[in-house]
Amino acid sequence: MSSSRERPDQPPPPQRRIQRTQTAGNLGESIFNSEVVPSSLVEIAPILRVANEVESSNPRVAYLCRFYAFEKAHRLDPTSSGRGVRQFKTALLQRLERENDPTLMGRVKKSDAREMQSFYQHYYKKYIQALQNTADKADRAQLTKAYQTANVLFEVLKAVNMTQAMEVDREILEAQDKVAEKTQILVPYNILPLDPDSANQAIMRYPEIQAAVVALRNTRGLPWPKEYNKKKDEDILDWLQAMFGFQKDNVANQREHLILLLANVHIRQFPKPDQQPKLDDRALTEVMKKLFKNYKKWCKYLGRKSSLWLPTIQQEVQQRKLLYMGLYLLIWGEAANLRFMPECLCYIYHHMAFELYGMLAGNVSPMTGENVKPAYGGEDEDFLKKVVTPIYNVIAKEAERSKRGRSKHSQWRNYDDLNEYFWSVDCFRLGWPMRADADFFCSPHEQVSYDRTGDHKPTSRDRWVGKVNFVEIRSFWHVFRSFDRMWSFFILCLQAMIIIAWNGSGDPSSIFSGDVFKKVLSVFITAAILKLGQSLLDVILSWKAQWSMSFHVKLRYILKVVSAAAWVVILPVTYAYTWENPPGFAQTIKSWFGNNSKSPSLFILAVVIYLSPNMLAGVLFLFPFIRRFLESSNYRIVMLMMWWSQPRLYVGRGMHESSFSLFK
Structure with missing residues (x-):
């Protein structure tokens, strides 16, 4: 029996149990x-x-x-x-x-x-x-x-x-x-009947199911609200519902979810745990490690300490772990469309887990003398109304602005664009509870307003976050930008073949003769020119994202253009001095810089320096585990090294194939 018990009248649109109905088309019995x-x-x-x-x-x-x-x-x-x-x-x-x-x-x-x-x-x-x-x-x-x-x-x-x-x-x-x-x-359930009258059901007799249920019902030491009417067989998730204001049916769904997660890992442990209703600590640790893998990476990426603080008393560690896991699953279960924004969920969980720690530490409100409540209130269904709904409204407005994909890419944000906001420490400017006037919640207006003097009056468009890392400009130049290595290879090979064909006998072996080889080396000058074009193309195609780019990203684009332009000058000059009797354009360059110097090896040195990043990339290609380590590292010196080769993003780091896959 499938059941999803969330209320249908609150955004985001929750999943409902659909009753099979159909229009009566036949008037018979x-x-x-x-x-x-x-x-x-x-x-x-x-x-x-x-x-x-x-x-x-x-x-x-x-x-x-x-x-x-x-x-x-x-x-x-x-x-x-x-x-x-x-x-x-x-x-x-x-x-x-x-x-x-x-x-x-x-x-x-x-x-x-x-x-x-x-x-x-x-x-x-x-x-x-x-x-x-x-x-x-x-x-x-x-x-x-x-x-x-x-x-x-x-x-x-x-x-x-x-x-x-x-x-x-x-x-x-x-x-x-x-x-x-x-x-x-006897309420509807998905897999596990958890009511007292169903303890005799076959699925409830499994030791691993009983162990998870007993562990969840350990509510010893939890500070219940004074007005709360405690019932029989209350568990940890009921306490989380009472304190944080989750929906009743979401709690019922995630209770089954957590019990089955723990039971499935518990039964796979080796050596087998005792056949007693006691949850194995190894199973608990393994499930917690999988659940919070992304959250811990997110905290490390942003340089923040995680909110997963365990007590020193060993008897309370299991309960605390279950509380942290239950809180995460309840947030995930009620987030609906926000599940497409995993780092947004990390932000929400980071603050709510910190509040959970304050509740368990016995912090008391100085105003009421009662245990602290969540910053957003914690009343019935407050999490849906005050945390999920505001973010969902932003998603809905952006979807309307897209006009079913007909709007320009720069004028609206999709799930990825909204989620990228939480890849930076700037997301903490939202505060907790999230400020309604924060930049994240502002949407641009199409019309510009003016004050009485006729001057431009700032509107919410000036505060719209917009795209964070990438804004698409629809152009056929993307064909070159996306496949630049292929196009560069074709152009350089064509140049080399033309030089060989027009010099000497046209035999490919003639490349090893001195003059032909020197002329073939001019492909590096062409490569530098193509690199300059690629750098300029990167700037042009990323121009619409300039307002949301950080200073370090802008500096990277500028330095890449300057560096490419410098090589366009350095390589032709040094190439000109490899000839004693330079032809054509090389003679013109020597006339600009002087004809006396003769440094044939200077061009070779410049080519080696020019190719050094490509050599390093080739080594990293052969040893992808080194590149994965460098990309995923949070050390400052490594971040500085990788900054030049690629922008630092949260998603997409360290996703290269293994050495064995490359060997195959």
């Missing part, structure tokens, strides 16, 4: 047998299902259920404006008219109210009490279905009694109170 109802009348589907279920034993009760469903359908859509509603109601009314007299003749009691009461008592004794008396053998799904049917029958019973002005018997009311109480316990 099959629409009731298959319980296919219009999408706007899904609430009456359980009533029709119960009518079909009890029709064989009591046709009059089935008729009353369908009659109540018709009344409820008319209340839900009085004008029959929904798709397929008019046809559905017409078919249902025709069936009611056809079945009224036959079912009335077969009625046992004198009135419909007494007939409903009698059948309800019969159903309660025959099904519910019988299943309860054999609870150790009963299937939980059958018991849950019986409670749901009893609730529908009682709803119809009340409507019939109200129509006939008859009170419901006390015995039936007491029975329904028990049914309602059990219905709240």
